[in-house]
Amino acid sequence: MARQTPAERMDRMIARLLAKARAPITAIEAESVSKQRNLPVVQFMPGLRDLPREIFKERVRRNLQRRATMATRTQVAPEQHASATPYLSVRNAAAAIEFYKRAFGAIEMTRLVQPDGRIGHAEINIDGARIMLADEFPEIGFKSPETLGGSPIQISLDVQDVDAWARRAVETGATVVRPVEDQFYGERSGQFRDPFGYTWSISTRQETLSTEEMQRRLDEMARKQSDASPQPERQYIREGFRSITPYLIVPRAAQLIDFMKGAFGADERFRVNRPGTETIMHAELKIGDSMIELAEANDQFPPTPATLLLRVDDVDATFLRATEAGATVIQPVADQEYGVRSATLADASGNKWNISKPVEGNTIFRDLRSVTPHFNPLRAPALIEFLQKAFGAEEVYRAQSPDGVVHHAQVRIGDSIIGMGEAHGPYQPVPATLHLYVPDADAVYERALRAGATSIQPIADQPYGDRSGGVRDPFGNRWFVATHIRDVA
Amino acid sequence: MKAQANDVEERLLVEAARKDPAHFTDLYEANFERVYAFVSRRVHSRADVEDITAEVFQHAFEHLSRFEWRGVPFVAWLYRIAANAVVDRWQSLSRESGWPAMDPPSVEFDDTEIERTERRAQLFRNVAKLPAEQRRVIEMRFAEEKSIREIAKVLGKSTGAVKQLQFRAYTKLREQALKDFAGQAGGRNG
Numbered sequence: 044m045a046r047q048t049p050a051e052r053m054d055r056m057i058a059r060l061l062a063k064a065r066a067p068i069t070a071i072e073a074e075s076v077s078k079q080r081n082l083p084v085v086q087f088m089p090g091l092r093d094l095p096r097e098i099f100k101e102r103v104r105r106n107l108q109r110r111a112t113m114a115t116r117t118q119v120a121p122e123q124h125a126s127a128t129p130y131l132s133v134r135n136a137a138a139a140i141e142f143y144k145r146a147f148g149a150i151e152m153t154r155l156v157q158p159d160g161r162i163g164h165a166e167i168n169i170d171g172a173r174i175m176l177a178d179e180f181p182e183i184g185f186k187s188p189e190t191l192g193g194s195p196i197q198i199s200l201d202v203q204d205v206d207a208w209a210r211r212a213v214e215t216g217a218t219v220v221r222p223v224e225d226q227f228y229g230e231r232s233g234q235f236r237d238p239f240g241y242t243w244s245i246s247t248r249q250e251t252l253s254t255e256e257m258q259r260r261l262d263e264m265a266r267k268q269s270d271a272s273p274q275p276e277r278q279y280i281r282e283g284f285r286s287i288t289p290y291l292i293v294p295r296a297a298q299l300i301d302f303m304k305g306a307f308g309a310d311e312r313f314r315v316n317r318p319g320t321e322t323i324m325h326a327e328l329k330i331g332d333s334m335i336e337l338a339e340a341n342d343q344f345p346p347t348p349a350t351l352l353l354r355v356d357d358v359d360a361t362f363l364r365a366t367e368a369g370a371t372v373i374q375p376v377a378d379q380e381y382g383v384r385s386a387t388l389a390d391a392s393g394n395k396w397n398i399s400k401p402v403e404g405n406t407i408f409r410d411l412r413s414v415t416p417h418f419n420p421l422r423a424p425a426l427i428e429f430l431q432k433a434f435g436a437e438e439v440y441r442a443q444s445p446d447g448v449v450h451h452a453q454v455r456i457g458d459s460i461i462g463m464g465e466a467h468g469p470y471q472p473v474p475a476t477l478h479l480y481v482p483d484a485d486a487v488y489e490r491a492l493r494a495g496a497t498s499i500q501p502i503a504d505q506p507y508g509d510r511s512g513g514v515r516d517p518f519g520n521r522w523f524v525a526t527h528i529r530d531v532a
Numbered sequence: 533m534k535a536q537a538n539d540v541e542e543r544l545l546v547e548a549a550r551k552d553p554a555h556f557t558d559l560y561e562a563n564f565e566r567v568y569a570f571v572s573r574r575v576h577s578r579a580d581v582e583d584i585t586a587e588v589f590q591h592a593f594e595h596l597s598r599f600e601w602r603g604v605p606f607v608a609w610l611y612r613i614a615a616n617a618v619v620d621r622w623q624s625l626s627r628e629s630g631w632p633a634m635d636p637p638s639v640e641f642d643d644t645e646i647e648r649t650e651r652r653a654q655l656f657r658n659v660a661k662l663p664a665e666q667r668r669v670i671e672m673r674f675a676e677e678k679s680i681r682e683i684a685k686v687l688g689k690s691t692g693a694v695k696q697l698q699f700r701a702y703t704k705l706r707e708q709a710l711k712d713f714a715g716q717a718g719g720r721n722g
Contacts, residue, residue, distance in 0.1 A: 050692075050699035054680060057698070061677065090652045093581070094659060095673040100564055103586045104557055107593055111553035283599035 129198055131176040133189045133239040136162035139176060142237060143167055147200070147208070170202060175359035188240025197234070197242045205247040209233050212245070227260040228252065236503035280480040281509065281527040283312070284334050288456025289416045290476040290523065291337040292347045293392035296323040297383045299337060302390050303328055306365035307353060309333070309335070320468070331413025336478055347476040347521065348393035352415040352462050354400065354408070361398050362386045372397070373469060381442070381451070383408060396465075407440055407451075411460050416477060418463040419470040420518055423449035426463060428518055430454050432494035434479065434487060458482070484526040488512045491524065507531050542606050549596055556593050559606065564589075565653035567610050570641075573649060574618050578675075584621055588614045611641060611649075651709075658708045659701075666701035669694055 047055075133139040143149035144167075152173075153166040155354040161178040168174075179187035188194035192494045202208045209223045212235050220242055223233035226328050232246030252260075280286060293299055300323075303309035312334075313327040329335075331354065340346035355361040370388035378384050385399035392425065397417065401408040420426040423441075430436035431454075437458070440453040449465045457480065466472050481487040491514045499521060502512030511525030545562065549553040567588050572581045585695040591613050592599075599609050602674075641649070659670055672686065684691045713722070 048695075050695040053699050053702060054695045057673065061674075080585070090569075090655045090660070091670065091674040093652070094671065095568045095572075095585075095656060096578075097587075097660075097671060099582050100568075102591055104560060105563070106586070107557055107560055107589060108554070110590070111556055187667075193586075347717045373634070384548060 057088065060092070073108040074197050084098050096238075102515060128173045128175055129196070131239075131241060132179045132185050132187045133176055133241075134179055134189045135198055135239070136165055136176055136178040138165060139237075139239045140165060140237070141448060142215060142466055143169065143174070146212045146217055146237070148211075159473050169200065172200065176200075177191070194242070195246050197383065198248065199244045201246055201248065201288065204243050205231050205233065208245050209235065212243070217243070223348075227264055279482045279526045280457075282530070283329065283423075284478075284480060284527075285332075285412060285459045286480050287416060287459035287461065288334045288347045289414065290347075290353055290478045290521075291335065291349055291392070292340045292344050292476050293337060293394065293467065294340050294346055295392050296326065296337050296339040297321075299390060299392045299394070300326060300328065302368050302392075303330065303335070304371070305368035306359065306370060306390075307355075307398075333412045333414035335414060346393065347474050348395075349475045350395040350397065350417040350419065350473065352417050353396050353398045354411055354413050354415070356400065358384045358386060358398055358400050359400075363386070363449055365396065365398070371427075378402070381407065406523045407442075407453075410420060410439070410455075411462070415460050415462050416475060418475065418520070419466045419472050421462060421472060422464050423452050423465050426455055426518055427452065429494055429496075429518070430456065430461070432520075433491035433496060433514075433516070434481070472518065474521065476521040476523070478523045478525065480527060482526065484510050484512065485526050488514065491516070491522065496522070504528065541603070545602065546596070546599065546601070546606055553593070553596075556596065559592075560589055563607050563610055565656040566607050566649060568612055568616050569652035569656060570611055570648045571618060573652065575621065580621060584614065584617045587617050592616070610645075615641070651712075654707065654712050655705065658705050660710075661708075662704060664703055666697050666704070668703075669697045670701050673698060 047473055050437070052071070117357065134153035140149070140151055140154070140162075144151065147169045148422050149167040149169045151165070152168050153164065154162060154165045157163045161180070162176075164175065164177050166173065166175050177185070179185055179190060181190060200208070209219075213219060217235040217237050220236050223231060223245075225231050226246075229250035229252040230246040230248050232244055234242055234244050236242045249488050291299065300311060300314070304311065306387070307330050309328040309330045311326065311328050313325070314323060316322060317324040317339075323337060326337050327334055328337070335351075338344065353361075359376055363387050366372065370390055372386070373389055374385075374387040376384065376386040379399075382405035383399040383401050385397055388396045388398065390396065399408070418426060427436070427438055431438070434456050436454040436456045438452065439455050440451070441449060442451045443449050448467075449463070451462065451464050453460050453462050455461075464470065479487075485502055488498075492498060495517045496514035498512065500511075500513035500523070502524075505525075506512045508527060508529045508531040509525040510528050511523050513521060513523045515521050542562070545555065545558050549559050565583075566579065568585050571584045571588070574582060575581050588610060592610055599606065659667060661667075664672065666688065669683055672683045673680070679688070680691050680694050686695045687694065689697075
């Protein structure tokens with residue numbers, strides 16, 4: 044037998060030990076200890092036989108780490124939200140990954156390739172944002188935007204410097220959907236479509252805004268837009284008119300026109316007489332920002348004089364001119380406790396004119412046009428309810444005394460206000476005639492009938508460019524509901 | 533002094549793990565070898581040792597809030613969990629195998645037993661500290677139960693070279709053990 048090296052001698056002992064069936068460990072240990080003096084190294088053998096596998100230790104550690112992560116999510120930080128990761132289906136995932144690397148500086152994290160060469164799963168990281176993607180698998184319904192003809196999903200990418208990112212994306216081959224601009228919601232952003240059909244909204248936050256502030260800015264923007272460009276909606280009103288125009292059907296119409304010119308500086312815009320007569324069939328006068336229409340009353344159209352609130356710059360001067368033009372005084376000029384300086388006059392045709400100017404800081408009459416029709420119903424709530432149901436009116440103001448009397452109320456229809464105060468003293472209900480422009484005359488006409496009005500003129504296209512019809516409301520007022528269709532020279 | 537310092541350190545580890553479960557792995561690292569040694573001294577199949585060891589740490593992880601500090605080291609709590617797990621395993625094994633008569637392994641542990649367990653755990657840690665090739669040889673030879681020939685093939689070395697690595701590893705482990713337990717060898721093992 045050849046002379047054994049210590050290494051070989053030891054290996055033979057180890058082999059012997061390992062070949063033995065495993066006796067109770069303590070017995071082996073006792074045995075080995077007894078031989079300790081001769082072969083002290085053997086002391087370690089039984090222990091080594093139980094040496095843990097490094098891979099096992101690692102597996103348990105990872106398992107605990109995973110549990111710790113789950114525990115952290117569910118217990119320690121319950122407010123931590125779930126994560127959602129976009130998963131893109133693309134026609135050529137390898138090319139897409141290359142594109143995202145160059146365009147967005149993406150880092151490839153994972154790529155699993157199927158036996159057929161297609162990328163079954165890949166993960167990239169764009170400046171900390173996780174994106175998953177794979178080649179499309181149309182056979183299982185995993186289709187790319189190229190196959191589907193577009194994607195409704197947009198990926199929002201928040202970055203430090205949107206302009207630099209946008210430049211790089213475009214240089215790499217992305218197309219501009221919307222150039223980079225400051226947005227009302229406090230971000231500077233733009234939209235870009237990649238060659239694989241996905242749209243990326245890239246943005247950089249500039250201000251931190253509350254939702255309320257964002258909504259306010261959005262509303263403001265919408266208003267500016269509607270002011271800047273003529274909105275199709277507004278075209279249902281004939282040029283120069285408002286949603287509501289009082290229509291004065293009165294005796295001595297021609298005289299009334301002269302009065303309005305002299306007293307209020309009205310501008311006669313249009314007049315047509317009944318064929319073969321000197322009586323006015325239809326006239327239009329402009330006062331301030333409003334229009335007044337009038338016609339001579341006759342058997343078919345009995346008089347419906349109106350009460351009108353007339354907003355003026357100088358109540359005293361207007362009062363003087365009106366009285367000189369023949370008006371009779373119902374109430375002389377006075378400062379009213381509700382914040383206006385006003386006077387009330389009557390003309391020879393039976394109309395009442397309340398001329399007023401709100402004092403500074405008065406908000407109640409702030410939104411009134413130059414001419415505002417005014418009613419004196421017996422009960423204001425009933426009239427308001429009808430106006431709401433029939434014309435979509437919105438109640439904007441109501442002053443009511445403890446006993447329930449409505450002294451003053453305002454409703455808005457379209458761009459106009461109607462004022463009212465319940466009947467008292469000389470101010471008793473007098474049916475009026477009004478011309479109301481609405482976006483859809485047919486629909487409003489029907490609504491008015493459903494709300495309790497009766498038809499006095501079926502809806503039809505009129506030679507003067509409106510489509511209109513007439514109804515009488517339950518309080519005796521006549522409404523000509525119209526939608527302007529075309530301008531007639 | 534050293535024991536006190538370790539005490540404080542262990543206490544901090546437990547507190548950290550209670551606040552953030554991610555820190556439990558520090559307790560795991562500090563105690564893995566001990567628990568594995570404790571279990572392996574009582575259960576013979578490697579698969580069972582691994583199962584029970586994993587169970588012990590999972591149980592400890594889930595019930596860390598129940599651990600009460602009463603001057604008992606954290607590892608004693610782990611040993612208690614391990615002892616219960618060993619008995620459970622033994623009972624379910626006897627039921628399955630139909631050997632109700634077999635005596636269960638002793639799960640009692642006195643100071644001597646704890647010291648032996650500690651010594652074995654220290655051996656495991658010392659193996660982990662060996663130079664990479666020596667460590668790999670010991671691990672393959674004992675933990676993976678490979679022959680010298682197989683190990684030689686895996687490492688691309690001659691069988692003689694593998695035996696040499698094995699011998700050097702042994703020598704180093706022995707030297708380290710004598711240092712670790714200077715003055716303790718002998719007497720207590722008898």
